[in-house]
Amino acid sequence: MTWDQMQALMWPATQETFQMVGVSAAVTVLLGLPLGVLLVLTDKGGLLANRAVNKAIGFVVNIARSVPFIILMIALISFTRWLVGTSIGWQAATVPLTIGAIPFFARLVETSVREVDRGLVEAVQSMGGSTWTIVRKTLLPEALPGLAASVTTTIITLVSYSAMAGTVGGGGLGTLAVNYGYQRFETAFMWVIVAELVIIVTAVQLLGDFAVRSLANRGRTGGRTRLLGRTPAGPATPDEDVVAS
Secondary structure, three states, X not given: OOHHHHHHHHHHHXXXXXXXXXXXXXXXXXXXHHHHHHHHHOOOOXXXXXXXXXHHHHHHHHHHHHOOHHHHHHHOHXXXXXXXXXXXXXXXXXXXXXXXXXXXXXXXXXXXXXXXOHHXXXXXXXXXXXXXXXXXXXXXXXXXXXXXXXXXXXXXXXXXHHHHHHHHOOOHHHHHHHHHHHOOOOHHHHHHHHHHHHXXXXXXXXXXXXXHHHXXXXXXXXXXXXXXXXXXXXXXXXXXXXXXX
């Protein structure tokens, strides 16, 4: 296979990989972030401590994380076909990708949020801050570097999963690797695909590391939570003005 033939195949496949990873990552962050925060809030000693709810959520998350992705894709074929109208292509691959990544990301979020200084939470709570205020203006801002690292790790995992999705017609670079590198014994093409995946993962990691460093530096130079009792203009409101970031 010539280089021109490789290029003609790889560009559309690369676009499909970016599309399935991008959509899956966006939905994963949208759903996994509140799920991870809820795991912290409902745990023992949390702001919304509820053992039954915490155990139920944790059980579901653990079950979902324990299923190998290749098995999850096969098990969700009927659901995927019902949801998007097909079980092949990058659109179909986003369904198992998202379902597999949400519990993974939720646990990473839980770990990041747990690292927030408990004293800050107690200080805001003692000044009348509601649970929503504490989450929005203390827990999430203080956990931003860890959350950025969690997003980076999740995207890299999704890239790996997207390549695996090629084994069941998920599209993208994984499908090329299976159809040409494995079935047609195009070894050179296989290594070109591997090299591209390595470049993509490296780029994501570098961008993620830069984001983590920037957020961490911002925290050290005044971006950390500041507790305000009163402002020059008058008394602070309990929920909105107790914490300013």
